[in-house]
Amino acid sequence: MSNRILIDPQAFAADRETLQGSVDLGSLDKRVWSHDITDLSSVLHYSLSGGKDGWQRPFLALSLSGSLKLRCQRCMQPMDYRLDENVRIVLFSHETELDEAMAADETLEGMVAEAETDVWSLLEDQILMALPFSPKHEHCTNAELETVNQNKPNPFSVLSGLSSD
Numbered sequence: 266m267s268n269r270i271l272i273d274p275q276a277f278a279a280d281r282e283t284l285q286g287s288v289d290l291g292s293l294d295k296r297v298w299s300h301d302i303t304d305l306s307s308v309l310h311y312s313l314s315g316g317k318d319g320w321q322r323p324f325l326a327l328s329l330s331g332s333l334k335l336r337c338q339r340c341m342q343p344m345d346y347r348l349d350e351n352v353r354i355v356l357f358s359h360e361t362e363l364d365e366a367m368a369a370d371e372t373l374e375g376m377v378a379e380a381e382t383d384v385w386s387l388l389e390d391q392i393l394m395a396l397p398f399s400p401k402h403e404h405c406t407n408a409e410l411e412t413v414n415q416n417k418p419n420p421f422s423v424l425s426g427l428s429s430d
């Protein structure tokens with residue numbers, strides 16, 4: 266946790282500051298590991314910059330890129346996954362302002378700016394939003410394994426069988 270970077274987002278945006286760096290997945294919070302990531306040494310590059318949008322609202326622009334290894338949910342083998350995210354997070358002072366803005370614009374990404382915001386936790390949030398729910402090879406070649414898996418009882422159907430008794 267010692268390498269974590271804290272910023273004041275409002276000041277960061279007002280001063281149009283920029284910040285760049287890279288981080289390996291193993292240094293991030295465990296909540297990002299659970300999503301079928303097989304290689305925690307994968308490095309992600311990020312850049313963060315502050316500014317004001319057309320409505321004079323402060324924002325943070327975050328770019329995040331890197332190659333990850335995810336576990337294919339069909340054959341259970343690792344697959345390469347390219348992460349390339351660009352997001353603009355508009356800053357609000359109060360929850361009610363954020364709610365109103367989100368209601369008016371469904372595509373808006375926003376957050377309530379805390380005086381101390383952890384840059385890595387912003388990264389973690391973006392990674393979690395970007396990762397596919399059930400990653401699969403586009404052309405999964407391991408058909409043999411797939412057949413084996415299909416012949417195994419699905420743990421969820423076993424569970425639902427139990428609960429219906």
Ligand SMILES: [Zn+2]
Binds near residue numbers: 407
């Ligand atoms: Zn596969």
